[in-house]
Amino acid sequence: MNELAELVPYLGKHKPRAARALVILLALVAPLIAIMFGRTWVRVLDFALLYMMLALGLNLVVGYAGLLDLGYIAFYAVGAYTWAFLASPHFAEAFPALAAGIGAADGIHLPFWLVLPIGAALAAMAGIILGFPVLRLRGDYLAIVTLGFGEIVRIFMNNLNYPVNITNGPQGINLLDSMNLFGWDLARSIKLWGVKIDSLFFYYYFFLLCVVGSILFIQRLQISRIGRAWAAMRDDELAAKAIGINIRNMKLLAFALGATFGGVAGGLFGAFQGFVSPESFSLMESIAVLVMVVFGGMGNIAGAIVGALILTALPEILRHIALPIQQALFGQVLLDPEVLRMLLYSLAMILMMLLRPGGLIPAHARYSRPEYVAVGEARA
Amino acid sequence: MIRLLEARAISKYFGGLTALSEVSLTINKGEVYGLIGPNGAGKTTLFNVLTGAYVPDEGEFVFDGTELPTGKPHRVVEQGIARTFQNIRLFRDMTALENVMAGHHIRTRATIWGILTQNRRTREEERLTTERAFELLRYVGIERFARTVSKNLSYGDQRRLEIARALATEPRLLALDEPAAGMNATETGRLRELIERIRSDGTTVLLIEHDVKLVMGLCDRIAVLDFGKKIAEDVPAEVQRNPAVIEAYLGGGHHAQ
Numbered sequence: 001m002n003e004l005a006e007l008v009p010y011l012g013k014h015k016p017r018a019a020r021a022l023v024i025l026l027a028l029v030a031p032l033i034a035i036m037f038g039r040t041w042v043r044v045l046d047f048a049l050l051y052m053m054l055a056l057g058l059n060l061v062v063g064y065a066g067l068l069d070l071g072y073i074a075f076y077a078v079g080a081y082t083w084a085f086l087a088s089p090h091f092a093e094a095f096p097a098l099a100a101g102i103g104a105a106d107g108i109h110l111p112f113w114l115v116l117p118i119g120a121a122l123a124a125m126a127g128i129i130l131g132f133p134v135l136r137l138r139g140d141y142l143a144i145v146t147l148g149f150g151e152i153v154r155i156f157m158n159n160l161n162y163p164v165n166i167t168n169g170p171q172g173i174n175l176l177d178s179m180n181l182f183g184w185d186l187a188r189s190i191k192l193w194g195v196k197i198d199s200l201f202f203y204y205y206f207f208l209l210c211v212v213g214s215i216l217f218i219q220r221l222q223i224s225r226i227g228r229a230w231a232a233m234r235d236d237e238l239a240a241k242a243i244g245i246n247i248r249n250m251k252l253l254a255f256a257l258g259a260t261f262g263g264v265a266g267g268l269f270g271a272f273q274g275f276v277s278p279e280s281f282s283l284m285e286s287i288a289v290l291v292m293v294v295f296g297g298m299g300n301i302a303g304a305i306v307g308a309l310i311l312t313a314l315p316e317i318l319r320h321i322a323l324p325i326q327q328a329l330f331g332q333v334l335l336d337p338e339v340l341r342m343l344l345y346s347l348a349m350i351l352m353m354l355l356r357p358g359g360l361i362p363a364h365a366r367y368s369r370p371e372y373v374a375v376g377e378a379r380a
Numbered sequence: 381m382i383r384l385l386e387a388r389a390i391s392k393y394f395g396g397l398t399a400l401s402e403v404s405l406t407i408n409k410g411e412v413y414g415l416i417g418p419n420g421a422g423k424t425t426l427f428n429v430l431t432g433a434y435v436p437d438e439g440e441f442v443f444d445g446t447e448l449p450t451g452k453p454h455r456v457v458e459q460g461i462a463r464t465f466q467n468i469r470l471f472r473d474m475t476a477l478e479n480v481m482a483g484h485h486i487r488t489r490a491t492i493w494g495i496l497t498q499n500r501r502t503r504e505e506e507r508l509t510t511e512r513a514f515e516l517l518r519y520v521g522i523e524r525f526a527r528t529v530s531k532n533l534s535y536g537d538q539r540r541l542e543i544a545r546a547l548a549t550e551p552r553l554l555a556l557d558e559p560a561a562g563m564n565a566t567e568t569g570r571l572r573e574l575i576e577r578i579r580s581d582g583t584t585v586l587l588i589e590h591d592v593k594l595v596m597g598l599c600d601r602i603a604v605l606d607f608g609k610k611i612a613e614d615v616p617a618e619v620q621r622n623p624a625v626i627e628a629y630l631g632g633g634h635h636a637q
Contacts, residue, residue, distance in 0.1 A: 244457030244486030376514035
């Protein structure tokens with residue numbers, strides 16, 4: 001896990017092992033520190049982890065394969081709505097007769113190990129559906145079509161309550177099942193030796209596990225023939241064709257795999273939030289995730305993680321500072337926190353372009369296994 | 381003589397322009413076959429049609445007894461034809477080693493599942509790919525730059541790297557598009573040695589080149605294109621004496637009118 005060391009500015013270069021240990025330690029104790037400032041901050045950390053998964057997935061598409069995707073949040077939506085449909089009372093409410101007929105009078109409540117893979121598979125399929133028509137598009141054109149795709153999915157979610165109520169329209173779906181790990185409900189706080197452990201902690205560590213899994217997977221992809229094929233395609237599509245890379249398959253694979261991460265993150269989001277509505281999947285969210293990837297540094301794992309962490313936490317911090325200040329100065333809130341968030345993102349982009357065009361952690365990704373390279377070099 | 385590649389009456393039009401007009405040629409196994417002609421004669425178009433970048437309007441290629449698929453570059457590479465580009469096209473953010481490893485893509489099989497689990501087969505394949513890439517870098521003489529990001533290599537080394545990357549696809553026919561362009565005399569000399577070595581190691585070479593000395597010294601046979609038509613195909617000494625070729629290059633009577 002060399003990428004982890006890169007997260008620490010100075011130490012990472014000189015003492016990678018110490019840096020790595022520091023990152024792991026911080027990741028483990030972060031919620032314990034956050035709880036000192038209140039539960040909200042643990043919640044913020046939980047969301048930061050979800051955004052990390054999204055950023056990692058989008059980075060696969062944008063950073064590695066070089067395909068600009070402005071509709072990425074659509075896959076998040078697919079995952080979340082899959083969870084909402086397969087693990088909530090919604091089914092019974094929408095189709096009472098049918099539900100009673102199949103013995104699901106209180107809705108469908110499938111376990112997470114079924115719903116998450118189904119959500120991931122549906123998202124991957126959505127990725128392929130998006131991928132096919134845009135195979136020949138590049139740059140601006142690709143961005144426009146993916147943007148449209150994201151909006152189409154959101155509009156579908158908004159309107160699929162009629163004639164058949166699948167998504168419950170703008171009201172969204174409520175009372176989603178929480179994450180239940182084989183009988184252990186993560187949404188329930190536990191009292192252990194007289195100490196109450198908040199459910200937000202359980203979600204934190206579960207999400208952390210998912211993020212670590214994603215990192216491992218993506219790292220392995222990066223140093224494989226597929227990672228090299230993506231990088232080749234990104235650097236020079238014509239030359240990639242000339243060495244026999246099947247551009248169509250590799251693009252579809254990038255879209256599908258990227259979407260898979262989005263789908264899983266969406267499912268986790270649904271379980272965590274307990275409620276989904278089309279509002280959560282607006283264009284602004286797609287842009288937010290893209291900003292995280294670009295701000296952190298495109299084409300590397302550490303960049304996506306740092307970008308997601310900073311751009312999730314900073315608006316929250318700002319919200320807690322800016323609101324009281326506005327109240328004190330003007331006696332009212334002039335700038336809505338959501339506006340502030342977008343303002344902050346724009347500012348982050350502008351500063352980055354001026355000061356660090358490669359992102360906070362510019363990519364210097366390697367696409368080969370270091371130990372094999374070392375062997376080859378020793379022999380040479 | 382065993383025929384390796386046969387072009388049968390290849391034609392390619394761009395709108396009203398005839399880029400290639402019924403070009404037929406035969407390349408034998410183990411030879412260096414030169415393709416020359418004035419600028420705009422259709423040499424690179426022939427390359428692009430051969431390697432599947434363009435679909436020919438008429439005609440077909442037969443490679444080692446089977447017809448080549450058209451418009452499917454990756455299938456052509458799979459069959460055993462690799463190419464380089466007139467203006468170097470490397471993967472600029474990858475190291476020299478990784479460029480060559482990327483070239484081995486078509487000969488590897490690791491699946492998503494294998495990569496995810498890093499099973500023994502995937503690791504072994506990856507190890508062999510790395511090893512083979514080092515061998516090829518050594519073969520073209522730039523193994524000391526294995527870790528250098530390719531955009532930072534010198535011009536001549538970039539040319540060599542492109543050849544190494546093409547060789548990584550394990551071709552039976554290597555098509556080089558002006559490999560000596562922009563090289564000085566020493567570099568050209570080393571390039572000539574490299575191409576001769578590639579031939580003696582059993583790979584057939586198709587060569588587009590403007591450097592007359594290099595072409596005449598290196599090629600076993602030469603075809604000359606002019607305005608999309610093949611005007612000569614012979615051994616170098618004969619081609620040099622061919623009146624049609626001289627006219628194409630120096631301008632003949634009817635051009636001057």
